[in-house]
Amino acid sequence: MKPEIVRSRADLRAQATAWRKDGHRIGAVPTMGALHEGHLSLVRRAAAECDKVIVTLFVNPKQFNDQNDLQKYPRTEEDDRTLLQEIGPDILYAPDVKEIYPAGFATTISVSGITDSLCGSFRPGHFDGVATVVCKLFLQTGADCAYFGEKDYQQLQVVRRMASDLDIPIDVIGCPTIREADGLAMSSRNRLLSPEGREKAVALPRALVQTAEAISRGANPQDSIEAAIGLLETSGFASVEYLELRGADDLAPITTLDRPARLLAAAKMDDVRLIDNVPVLPGT
Amino acid sequence: MKPEIVRSRADLRAQATAWRKDGHRIGAVPTMGALHEGHLSLVRRAAAECDKVIVTLFVNPKQFNDQNDLQKYPRTEEDDRTLLQEIGPDILYAPDVKEIYPAGFATTISVSGITDSLCGSFRPGHFDGVATVVCKLFLQTGADCAYFGEKDYQQLQVVRRMASDLDIPIDVIGCPTIREADGLAMSSRNRLLSPEGREKAVALPRALVQTAEAISRGANPQDSIEAAIGLLETSGFASVEYLELRGADDLAPITTLDRPARLLAAAKMDDVRLIDNVPVLPGT
Numbered sequence: 265m266k267p268e269i270v271r272s273r274a275d276l277r278a279q280a281t282a283w284r285k286d287g288h289r290i291g292a293v294p295t296m297g298a299l300h301e302g303h304l305s306l307v308r309r310a311a312a313e314c315d316k317v318i319v320t321l322f323v324n325p326k327q328f329n330d331q332n333d334l335q336k337y338p339r340t341e342e343d344d345r346t347l348l349q350e351i352g353p354d355i356l357y358a359p360d361v362k363e364i365y366p367a368g369f370a371t372t373i374s375v376s377g378i379t380d381s382l383c384g385s386f387r388p389g390h391f392d393g394v395a396t397v398v399c400k401l402f403l404q405t406g407a408d409c410a411y412f413g414e415k416d417y418q419q420l421q422v423v424r425r426m427a428s429d430l431d432i433p434i435d436v437i438g439c440p441t442i443r444e445a446d447g448l449a450m451s452s453r454n455r456l457l458s459p460e461g462r463e464k465a466v467a468l469p470r471a472l473v474q475t476a477e478a479i480s481r482g483a484n485p486q487d488s489i490e491a492a493i494g495l496l497e498t499s500g501f502a503s504v505e506y507l508e509l510r511g512a513d514d515l516a517p518i519t520t521l522d523r524p525a526r527l528l529a530a531a532k533m534d535d536v537r538l539i540d541n542v543p544v545l546p547g548t
Numbered sequence: 549m550k551p552e553i554v555r556s557r558a559d560l561r562a563q564a565t566a567w568r569k570d571g572h573r574i575g576a577v578p579t580m581g582a583l584h585e586g587h588l589s590l591v592r593r594a595a596a597e598c599d600k601v602i603v604t605l606f607v608n609p610k611q612f613n614d615q616n617d618l619q620k621y622p623r624t625e626e627d628d629r630t631l632l633q634e635i636g637p638d639i640l641y642a643p644d645v646k647e648i649y650p651a652g653f654a655t656t657i658s659v660s661g662i663t664d665s666l667c668g669s670f671r672p673g674h675f676d677g678v679a680t681v682v683c684k685l686f687l688q689t690g691a692d693c694a695y696f697g698e699k700d701y702q703q704l705q706v707v708r709r710m711a712s713d714l715d716i717p718i719d720v721i722g723c724p725t726i727r728e729a730d731g732l733a734m735s736s737r738n739r740l741l742s743p744e745g746r747e748k749a750v751a752l753p754r755a756l757v758q759t760a761e762a763i764s765r766g767a768n769p770q771d772s773i774e775a776a777i778g779l780l781e782t783s784g785f786a787s788v789e790y791l792e793l794r795g796a797d798d799l800a801p802i803t804t805l806d807r808p809a810r811l812l813a814a815a816k817m818d819d820v821r822l823i824d825n826v827p828v829l830p831g832t
Contacts, residue, residue, distance in 0.1 A: 273715065368709075368798075370659050370660045370709055370713060371657060371658070371710050371713035371714055372657070372660070373655060373656070373657050373658075373714075374655070375655050375656075376654045378654065395655070399714055400714055400715050403716055403717070404715045425652075425655065426655050429654060429655035430655060430684055430687060431557065431687040431688045432687055433687070433690075
């Protein structure tokens with residue numbers, strides 16, 4: 265029953281090479297597991313657009329700057345596989361750490377500029393870890409296209425930049441954030457929230473949506489953002505790491521809405537770090 | 549007449565993709581031009597082992613830590629093409645700087661450990677530039693194998709490590725150093741030497757060979773190396789940047805010859821930086 269579980273690079277490459285020879289279009293969905301509807305939406309889109317689909321499941325130690333965060337990251341491979349069976353991707357590639365980083369591994373990929381701020385400021389080394397593992401997964405799967413959620417918006421831009429800069433022949437496709445009924449962006453970290461924290465967390469998407477609408481209608485961005493940060497703090501968020509308006513493509517800071525933008529935030533609830541972002545379009 | 553000159557990534561990829569579809573094995577020979585018999589030996593080997601051969605010619609600004617060195621690096625594309633016509637590789641890929649590093653380029657590949665010493669100490673950023681451009685050239689050519697001279701021995705190990713760590717499906721093949729009749733390793737930089745400097749430069753390979761033989765026969769490595777450095781300095785080399793015994797694979801420092809090793813040196817003659825290296829085998 266699909267997906268077949270593959271543990272080794274050699275087995276994965278053998279299968280992907282055979283598919284390529286037969287002219288199949290291969291789609292990859294890189295994940296760290298603890299799958300939710302957000303991931304499943306990516307897998308469904310890959311299944312609709314590609315002949316063969318590889319979901320990767322690897323909790324990448326190199327992208328965790330905080331070892332405690334790595335330890336408590338949810339690992340639910342059996343449940344993940346069951347969820348995937350309803351869609352039926354061809355392969356669930358779930359290698360162990362030594363398969364991805366064998367003894368002697370010494371290479372790091374860094375993307376400058378777009379990683380300097382936002383999550384990059386608060387998670388040193390995080391995007392190096394992301395860029396390095398995603399490059400490896402792209403080349404291991406040999407995929408023609410790869411699907412990422414816009415929920416990790418800065419990550420999506422880093423991956424796009426890395427793949428383009430290194431001439432990896434793959435289309436990086438960003439897909440809309442999937443949300444709970446109350447608007448909270450789906451995230452594997454949500455299951456780490458207390459019931460009370462989960463209720464309060466809805467303030468994050470609400471603040472983002474309201475602020476984006478206000479800025480679109482012409483409100484001063486900096487004033488709107490300061491009000492939103494205050495709202496989050498009174499709504500139970502212990503700390504707001506950032507809430508910023510950035511250019512949609514390059515993530516450069518912007519103070520007036522003269523091009524498509526993105527409002528991005530990271531804040532801690534119950535010691536769980538949540539991130540979210542929404543588009544901000546001029547004159548809507 | 550071969551080689552055909554290709555300037556754009558798009559044209560290169562279209563040709564390589566067509567070749568791959570037809571089942572051809574593609575060999576790449578990355579160069580910075582100013583071709584000599586050392587390069588040509590790589591192209592001949594690629595032609596003997598592969599169905600299609602791509603020679604790349606790109607003077608990579610990112611691997612020059614010294615802008616003066618970049619400016620004076622010899623550029624002889626017409627001569628290079630004429631030399632290649634005798635062998636007949638299929639493509640000479642000679643892109644300009646903007647084709648390799650378009651506006652917004654922001655990605656760097658770093659290999660730790662083996663780049664920390666030897667040339668890495670004297671040329672900060674050099675191996676990042678090498679690893680980044682070679683990764684790009686590997687992915688742009690889509691080659692099955694790539695040929696590098698052992699004359700740039702540390703570079704060869706960096707490229708091997710990078711390609712293996714990033715799972716690039718390519719065989720990196722190291723080929724013996726080609727030497728002038730008097731033993732000087734062929735190098736594009738040799739043409740920058742004065743006639744007197746060219747004569748004196750032969751002291752470098754002589755010192756390396758004599759020292760390697762002495763160490764192989766059981767002489768104390770450190771004493772032999774100190775004597776060799778003294779010999780180079782009295783032979784007209786202005787400065788000896790390093791002359792060191794290292795493990796052949798990992799380039800780790802070694803003080804006793806308990807495994808295959810390499811004796812590597814860099815020294816300046818006429819303000820021209822020359823490098824060379826020779827194998828050192830235990831008990832020969």
